[in-house]
Amino acid sequence: MIVVVALVVLLGVLAIGAWLIILERRLLALWQDRYGPNRAGPFGLAQIVADMVKIFFKEDWVPPFADKVPFILAPGVIIATVLLSFAVVPFSPLFTVSRLNVGLLFFLGVSSLGVYSVILGGWASNSKYSLLGGIRGIVQMLSYEVFMGLSVVGVVMLAGSFDLSDIVRAQRGLWFFIPQILGFVIFFIGGIAVTHRIPFDLPEAENELVAGFHTEYSGMKFGMFYVGEYVGVVLISAMTVALFFGGWLGPFLPPLVWFLLKTFLFMCVFILVRAALPRPRYDQLLAFGWKLLLPLSLANIVLTAAIYLAAKG
Amino acid sequence: MKSDALVFSDVAGDLATRFPGVPLLAQQTRDDFPTIWVPRESIVPVLGFLKNEASQPFRLLFDLTAIDERHRAHREGQPESDFTVVYHLMSFERNQDVRLKVALSGDYPRIPSCVSVFPNANWYEREVWDMFGVSFEGHPHLKRILMPATWSGHPLRKEHPARATEMGQFTLPDAREVAEQEALRFDPAEWGMKERSEDSDYMFLNMGPHHPGTHGLLRIALQLDGEEIVDCVPEIGFHHRGAEKMAERQTYHTFIPYTDRIDYLGGVMNNLAYVLAVERLAGIRVPERAEVIRVMLAEFFRISSHLVWYGTFAQDTGMMSPTFYMFNDRERVFRIVQSITGGRMHPSWFRIGGVAQDLPRGWDTLVREFLDYMPKRLAEYDKSVMKNSIFKARGRDVGVYTTEEAIEWGVTGAGLRATGYEWDFRKKRPYSGYERFEFDVPIATHGDSYDRARVRVEEIRQSLRIIEQCLNNMPAGDYKADHPLSTPPRKERTMRDIETLISHFVGVAWGPVMPAGEACFPIEATKGCNSYYIVSDENTNSYRTRIRTPSFAHLQMVPQISRGLLVADLIIVLGSVDFVLADVDR
Numbered sequence: 001m002i003v004v005v006a007l008v009v010l011l012g013v014l015a016i017g018a019w020l021i022i023l024e025r026r027l028l029a030l031w032q033d034r035y036g037p038n039r040a041g042p043f044g045l046a047q048i049v050a051d052m053v054k055i056f057f058k059e060d061w062v063p064p065f066a067d068k069v070p071f072i073l074a075p076g077v078i079i080a081t082v083l084l085s086f087a088v089v090p091f092s093p094l095f096t097v098s099r100l101n102v103g104l105l106f107f108l109g110v111s112s113l114g115v116y117s118v119i120l121g122g123w124a125s126n127s128k129y130s131l132l133g134g135i136r137g138i139v140q141m142l143s144y145e146v147f148m149g150l151s152v153v154g155v156v157m158l159a160g161s162f163d164l165s166d167i168v169r170a171q172r173g174l175w176f177f178i179p180q181i182l183g184f185v186i187f188f189i190g191g192i193a194v195t196h197r198i199p200f201d202l203p204e205a206e207n208e209l210v211a212g213f214h215t216e217y218s219g220m221k222f223g224m225f226y227v228g229e230y231v232g233v234v235l236i237s238a239m240t241v242a243l244f245f246g247g248w249l250g251p252f253l254p255p256l257v258w259f260l261l262k263t264f265l266f267m268c269v270f271i272l273v274r275a276a277l278p279r280p281r282y283d284q285l286l287a288f289g290w291k292l293l294l295p296l297s298l299a300n301i302v303l304t305a306a307i308y309l310a311a312k313g
Numbered sequence: 314m315k316s317d318a319l320v321f322s323d324v325a326g327d328l329a330t331r332f333p334g335v336p337l338l339a340q341q342t343r344d345d346f347p348t349i350w351v352p353r354e355s356i357v358p359v360l361g362f363l364k365n366e367a368s369q370p371f372r373l374l375f376d377l378t379a380i381d382e383r384h385r386a387h388r389e390g391q392p393e394s395d396f397t398v399v400y401h402l403m404s405f406e407r408n409q410d411v412r413l414k415v416a417l418s419g420d421y422p423r424i425p426s427c428v429s430v431f432p433n434a435n436w437y438e439r440e441v442w443d444m445f446g447v448s449f450e451g452h453p454h455l456k457r458i459l460m461p462a463t464w465s466g467h468p469l470r471k472e473h474p475a476r477a478t479e480m481g482q483f484t485l486p487d488a489r490e491v492a493e494q495e496a497l498r499f500d501p502a503e504w505g506m507k508e509r510s511e512d513s514d515y516m517f518l519n520m521g522p523h524h525p526g527t528h529g530l531l532r533i534a535l536q537l538d539g540e541e542i543v544d545c546v547p548e549i550g551f552h553h554r555g556a557e558k559m560a561e562r563q564t565y566h567t568f569i570p571y572t573d574r575i576d577y578l579g580g581v582m583n584n585l586a587y588v589l590a591v592e593r594l595a596g597i598r599v600p601e602r603a604e605v606i607r608v609m610l611a612e613f614f615r616i617s618s619h620l621v622w623y624g625t626f627a628q629d630t631g632m633m634s635p636t637f638y639m640f641n642d643r644e645r646v647f648r649i650v651q652s653i654t655g656g657r658m659h660p661s662w663f664r665i666g667g668v669a670q671d672l673p674r675g676w677d678t679l680v681r682e683f684l685d686y687m688p689k690r691l692a693e694y695d696k697s698v699m700k701n702s703i704f705k706a707r708g709r710d711v712g713v714y715t716t717e718e719a720i721e722w723g724v725t726g727a728g729l730r731a732t733g734y735e736w737d738f739r740k741k742r743p744y745s746g747y748e749r750f751e752f753d754v755p756i757a758t759h760g761d762s763y764d765r766a767r768v769r770v771e772e773i774r775q776s777l778r779i780i781e782q783c784l785n786n787m788p789a790g791d792y793k794a795d796h797p798l799s800t801p802p803r804k805e806r807t808m809r810d811i812e813t814l815i816s817h818f819v820g821v822a823w824g825p826v827m828p829a830g831e832a833c834f835p836i837e838a839t840k841g842c843n844s845y846y847i848v849s850d851e852n853t854n855s856y857r858t859r860i861r862t863p864s865f866a867h868l869q870m871v872p873q874i875s876r877g878l879l880v881a882d883l884i885i886v887l888g889s890v891d892f893v894l895a896d897v898d899r
Binding site for chain 2 (some may be wrong): 028031032033034127128132135198201202205207209210274275276277278279280281282283286302
């Protein structure tokens with residue numbers, strides 16, 4: 001049974017991640033007064049198939065100046081860590097690969113490992129643009145992991161558990177985004193930073209660093225970075241839903257549908273943010289994190305704890 | 314032009330009093346700019362005097378170029394010269410220009426460098442050396458600037474062929490290929506950079522010639538400490554197409570399409586600078602209707618150019634959507650341009666003496682639709698771009714310079730106005746009937762990247778105002794002057810009298826023959842001050858055409874304002890300076 005669930009999740013998530021690319025391209029186009037890819041298949045839905053076929057047939061080139069082993073390893077790391085994190089995502093009461101009692105910690109821990117792909121990719125490429133992108137990526141992802149971790153402490157207090165299914169169940173009366181609005185905002189911002197998407201796409205910053213840490217990648221290795229990023233978006237959206245928006249909870253529709261619907265909504269928010277915002281400078285990004293998000297997330301913990309204790313009386 | 318003559322004698326008189334015993338010789342030019350021949354050894358002190366000591370000084374080195382005089386027939390009243398170096402200075406206080414000329418003899422003459430007086434002479438002197446083989450003694454870095462380092466010869470010398478067919482067959486033997494490759498190797502010392510500081514090695518980053526942030530073929534060598542820029546050196550010339558050489562080959566009429574491609578975002582704005590100079594040379598008065606049509610088209614192109622800048626600048630900060638909105642709006646501008654001229658980016662539509670055709674029926678409906686549409690869009694962009702706090706934070710205090718620095722480096726246009734200095738050629742020296750229009754000259758005060766953006770955005774609004782006035786007050790009359798040198802003459806006239814038909818034939822078969830003389834006409838182009846300095850030797854093509862472009866001066870300043878910034882800021886600086894590489898390299 002568990003193997004079937006795992007397989008379904010694995011393939012399903014990869015498929016959703018890939019379709020997210022087409023969703024993003026169509027939505028961006030919609031918001032930018034243009035059509036986007038609309039030729040392959042109905043509504044251009046088969047575009048991703050065409051893209052995948054193309055990218056698989058591309059020359060898989062490793063630059064002669066690169067450090068081969070880490071260079072090849074890097075794109076695998078991002079896919080592996082993101083997919084591993086999905087093991088604990090509670091899609092519905094029955095549909096979870098692994099119900100860990102430290103599910104939340106597992107998620108934070110494993111997804112943090114994703115930074116290795118940026119480090120390895122940036123370093124092993126042996127190119128200056130990649131190196132700059134890699135350095136930016138490390139600092140950004142490590143910093144924002146901190147705020148992300150701190151922002152969910154309030155949720156854990158309210159739910160009294162690290163188990164994600166328990167956290168969802170604890171939201172039966174009230175979704176946590178209302179008592180934990182600050183935690184939600186910080187978590188989501190941190191999530192954007194960790195997936196390094198606009199406005200936090202400094203590690204790749206096209207206009208400055210060409211393509212940042214994956215400048216030297218081509219073919220399917222580049223594709224894996226790409227898909228990894230999108231699966232990361234799905235992961236952060238799913239976690240936001242599980243932690244703050246009642247997970248699978250909702251009337252009438254089956255729980256799984258509710259979960260996917262909500263996740264879809266947040267995926268769209270990711271895309272909307274990308275359509276709307278510019279990118280801050282490196283130092284501005286860090287100042288924003290350490291000077292604003294850190295005190296805010298600490299304040300959130302203190303406040304939640306105080307109210308929680310007072311209510312328990 | 315009486316007042317001009319007065320000021321003329323002013324400058325000449327001042328110089329004569331300050332430098333007694335130095336033989337100075339005045340020359341009459343068609344543009345009535347005081348033109349004074351100065352001996353070779355006195356040029357640097359004279360420049361220093363005019364810049365620093367004269368009352369109402371000439372603080373801007375507007376242009377520095379040279380003329381190969383060896384084949385020139387009509388030089389009455391001018392001293393013997395093989396190569397003449399021309400300095401064009403401008404005084405904002407007097408609203409006056411002065412042109413200094415130095416006669417040099419010999420095939421590869423030498424002249425003292427004036428970089429110590431005008432720092433922006435640096436690139437100009439390199440260009441003169443590159444193009445003419447005139448050496449500047451005491452120049453800090455007299456290397457080729459537009460041509461590749463491996464090039465031999467100096468293209469603007471008269472003995473250099475103007476056509477590829479005269480150049481002999483191009484071959485690339487292995488040895489040469491290796492040598493060319495080797496010449497591309499980056500050697501920091503050659504670029505004037507240190508390899509290491511006391512405690513660390515610097516990183517050298519080669520940005521360009523292919524890089525998403527440089528807006529074209531531009532290479533910038535960066536000396537980095539971490540991500541901080543210690544020094545940066547732009548390398549230009551990748552877009553060099555020899556436009557000035559082509560001007561010596563084409564007729565006055567057939568050179569018009571080449572001008573469109575100088576600042577390829579400016580379209581007819583380039584035509585305007587060129588035909589105004591030619592008309593000044595020929596003494597043509599353009600009918601009022603033609604003037605207003607020209608103003609309208611020029612302002613449409615100002616809007617179109619600024620929209621491209623707006624979108625790409627937003628893109629430089631990582632904003633994705635504005636580019637699409639603004640290119641969409643630009644497309645609407647093009648639709649109007651297309652209906653009127655038949656062309657889009659390069660309509661080549663202005664003619665010597667007027668414009669190519671009259672306005673088509675229904676033009677006013679199209680223009681009015683656009684005038685209704687655009688302000689709403691601009692208001693939206695204000696909200697989504699200019700007022701965005703991340704966008705503001707990226708531009709504020711990045712790439713700051715003062716008015717003095719701007720003038721020192723030859724900055725004109727929005728870059729100058731963003732420092733709080735209100736200078737717009739359309740207001741200060743109205744041309745093509747700009748004095749009849751009501752519009753404001755937007756300025757800002759900090760001189761940083763964000764302010765340059767603000768000024769340009771406001772300029773779009775002012776351009777809309779001007780276009781609206783064109784629309785409401787389009788005068789009746791001819792679209793082209795009935796001057797014998799108008800090219801081609803109006804079709805209706807060629808059908809009526811033989812004189813005009815003959816001048817049509819001559820203008821088309823050979824090209825119009827412009828009277829001997831020199832003229833230039835600075836205008837407020839999209840990116841700053843653009844001017845064509847035309848030397849006519851009474852022929853069908855110009856003896857020398859010098860194209861002074863704003864982008865060249867602006868790009869030269871980039872290292873000054875980028876030191877100490879981060880790589881991310883450099884992209885903002887490049888975007889905010891708003892240059893077009895074709896405009897830099899010509």
